[in-house]
Amino acid sequence: YFTKEELNNSPSRRCGIDAEKELSYRQQGANLIQDMGQRLQVNQLAINTAIVYMHRFYMFHPFTRFHRNAIAPAALFLAAKVEEQPRKLEHVIKVAYHCLFRDQPPLDTQSEGYLERAQELVVNENILLQTLGFDVAIDHPHTHVVKCCHLVRATKDLAQTSYFMATSSLHMTTMCLQY
Numbered sequence: 423y424f425t426k427e428e429l430n431n432s433p434s435r436r437c438g439i440d441a442e443k444e445l446s447y448r449q450q451g452a453n454l455i456q457d458m459g460q461r462l463q464v465n466q467l468a469i470n471t472a473i474v475y476m477h478r479f480y481m482f483h484p485f486t487r488f489h490r491n492a493i494a495p496a497a498l499f500l501a502a503k504v505e506e507q508p509r510k511l512e513h514v515i516k517v518a519y520h521c522l523f524r525d526q527p528p529l530d531t532q533s534e535g536y537l538e539r540a541q542e543l544v545v546n547e548n549i550l551l552q553t554l555g556f557d558v559a560i561d562h563p564h565t566h567v568v569k570c571c572h573l574v575r576a577t578k579d580l581a582q583t584s585y586f587m588a589t590s591s592l593h594m595t596t597m598c599l600q601y
Contacts, residue, residue, distance in 0.1 A: 424481055424599045433484035444485065445596070451476050451490035452593040454521060455498050461517045464498070464507040466589065467562070472501035473592045474560050475550060477599050482553050488546070491522055496546035504558045515539050563588040563598075 434444045452473045459469035475497040495518040519529040571581040
């Protein structure tokens with residue numbers, strides 16, 4: 423886990439990106455992962471895992487060096503495997519392209535652009551794995567939310583709201599880096 427001091431001195435901050443902009447980039451990356459994950463029909467656990475991977479990655483590398491639109495697909499590609507929901511490289515690339523360039527025709531898998539994206543994604547997945555120190559097991563807050571709700575016999579509404587808040591905290595904050 424990271425301290426407030428470490429969060430305030432992230433690689434992106436040291437490169438001149440202010441706190442607001444860094445959080446915005448993290449949120450954009452999380453939203454891209456969510457959009458891609460839903461289109462690839464992976465479960466929310468895989469999506470949440472990918473978001474945590476992305477947040478952790480940017481505690482070691484700046485957004486100026488690794489664009490969020492390149493790391494988000496790599497994080498989801500890896501997380502889908504870890505959470506036993508693997509998706510083909512081709513599908514991840516096509517979905518990422520669609521999410522980023524909605525007004526463009528689908529990417530031709532025989533094109534130079536496709537091959538470059540495939541190579542970039544695989545390289546970024548390897549960099550991500552190395553950055554995470556191959557520590558890919560994530561203890562999600564959702565597990566604890568479900569246990570607590572069961573323990574106190576929470577209403578369905580309270581349980582759903584609690585689960586939603588746990589997911590929102592991944593999208594909107596860096597709490598997963600602190601606790």
